[in-house]
Structures are given as C-alpha cells and as structure tokens.
C-alpha cells in the first residue's frame with residue numbers, strides 16, 4: 339500500500355503504448371454508440387471492458403482492429419488522443435512515446451495531412467491542458483507492400499513535429515523483420531529512431547533480426563530474448579533497451595502467467611528494461627499497476643521503482659533538456 343502510493347505519485351515516462359489501445363472504455367463506448375449498427379463493439383463502458391477478453395494474440399489483434407474501425411472522423415481521432423493525454427497525466431506520466439499506426443486511418447479514408455494535423459493539434463492541447471508531453475512513433479502494421487510504403491511516406495513527407503521514431507507492430511509470426519529493412523533504412527537516414535516490436539510472441543531470432551535488419555535501438559517487448567544467452571549479452575553490451583509490458587504478455591497469451599514472466603531473468607542478465615502498458619484498458623491495467631507488477635516480480639523497494647522510472651527517461655527519445663527536467 340505504501341509502495342502503491344509511492345508509485346502513484348512518482349513522475350513517470352511511458353515508452354510503449356499504442357494510441358487506439360490506450361483509449362479509455364468510455365471514449366470507446368461513446369464511439370460505439372455513435373456508430374451503432376455498424377460495429378461489434380458495445381456502447382457501454384462496462385461491456386467494453388468485458389469485450390476485452392482475448393483468447394490469444396490473434397484474437398487480440400482482431401478486437402484491436404474492431405476498435406480502430408470506430409475512428410471514422412477527424413474529431414474521433416482528436417478526442418481519442420486528447421483523452422489519452424489526460425489519462426496519462428492522471429497516472430503522473432509526464433512524457434509518453436505513443437505508437438500511432440497511420441495505416442489504420444489511411445485505410446479508412448483519412449488523408450495523410452489530416453491525420454498529422456489532428457494528432458499534432460491534440461498533442462499540443464493535451465500538453466497545455468494536462469502537462470503531459472507526447473511524442474509519436476509511427477509504426478508499420480506488419481503488412482508489406484502499400485501499408486508499409488505509405489507508413490514510411492507519411493512519416494517522411496509530413497514529418498510532424500512530435501514524430502521521433504519508426505516502428506513495426508501487428509502480427510509477428512510469419513512476418514520476417516527483414517521485409518521492412520528498406521523502410522527502416524530510409525526512416526533512420528531521415529533521423530527517426532528505430533523501435534520495432536520483436537520477440538513478443540516469437541523467438542529470440544526475431545530480436546536478432548530486428549537489431550541486424552532494422553537497426554533497432556530499443557525493442558518493443560523482446561521478452562523471448564531470454565531464450566538466448568548470447569542475445570542477452572548483446573542487448574546488455576549495446577544498451578539496447580526492452581520496453582516490456584508484463585500484463586499485456588499474460589492477457590495476449592504471449593506468456594502463460596505472470597509467475598513465468600521473463601522480466602526477472604532479463605534484469606538478472608543485465609539487460610536494460612523499461613516497464614510499460616502497451617494497450618492499458620484493453621489489458622485492464624495502467625502504468626501504475628505495471629510498476630506494481632514489476633516491483634513484485636523484481637522484489638523492488640521504492641528506490642528500485644524510482645530507478646525503473648529513471649531508466650525510462652534515459653532510454654526515451656526526449657531531447658536532452660526534456661530528459662534533464664525529468665531526471
């Protein structure tokens with residue numbers, strides 16, 4: 339209880355959270371009510387929480403896309419992003435790198451400029467209204483061809499002020515990281531940082547591929563690195579941070595249960611890790627709960643928890659002045 343209060347009051351940074359996955363159940367229910375008759379998503383927040391019961395990773399992705407499909411107008415996207423800023427501030431999150439999948443909106447008729455104008459306006463308003471600084475990671479939804487190409491194009495052609503990094507999400511099995519090597523090379527050449535998902539539901543080889551083929555500087559999840567001692571050594575030596583999301587891994591079935599979560603083994607191997615939510619309401623969690631889960635798994639006291647929070651600031655892509663203000 340005392341540690342819980344300490345965590346709740348601790349200023350934190352969140353480095354792995356998806357914009358649609360962070361939408362509060364009441365915003366999702368409001369959108370479902372607006373589009374009733376053309377969505378399987380329930381129009382009641384309590385039922386939305388029940389709807390988030392995933393059989394496995396594939397089912398999670400399917401439900402995620404049903405929520406994505408509720409964002410049909412610019413104001414839907416604005417309200418979602420602004421609300422996420424408010425929810426993060428309520429958790430004492432002062433800085434967040436939010437993964438946006440532009441393809442989700444391009445595929446539903448949004449123009450590239452429109453997506454960027456809306457999220458940038460919501461980002462600035464959230465910072466003014468709530469004090470939380472948001473930065474963007476634009477990610478490829480694990481689909482080669484036009485979806486990958488248009489993700490790169492919107493990042494480089496629009497280059498919104500808040501954009502700091504380039505990512506890769508969606509399905510991992512049967513989706514070789516190397517497919518996207520040209521996209522990451524171009525994004526990195528333009529100064530964007532590389533943060534692909536890897537080793538979430540597949541193996542350590544996927545993490546090696548993310549490092550070698552995509553120049554990963556941090557890895558989203560990366561938990562299956564634990565299978566390969568040489569990889570653990572490489573991550574530690576090159577200071578490649580894993581942005582770990584414990585409850586997400588249990589709720590999607592990536593890990594059988596919390597007791598078997600690799601987080602303690604990763605930390606024991608000297609791998610830099612941060613603790614994050616991924617898709618907080620979808621997994622019935624928030625950043626304070628994830629910090630409590632990590633404290634339990636790692637037997638941390640308040641000092642240990644504060645160290646975890648500082649690791650996230652250091653591993654972030656915030657500018658030097660922003661980092662100094664948070665450390």
Ligand code: ADE
Pocket residue numbers: 356359402507508509535538586616617
């Ligand atoms: N998109 C949203 N959450 C995700 C996850 N955990 N893995 C891959 N893609 C995602």
Ligand code: ZN
Pocket residue numbers: 354355356507535558616
């Ligand atoms: Zn993720």
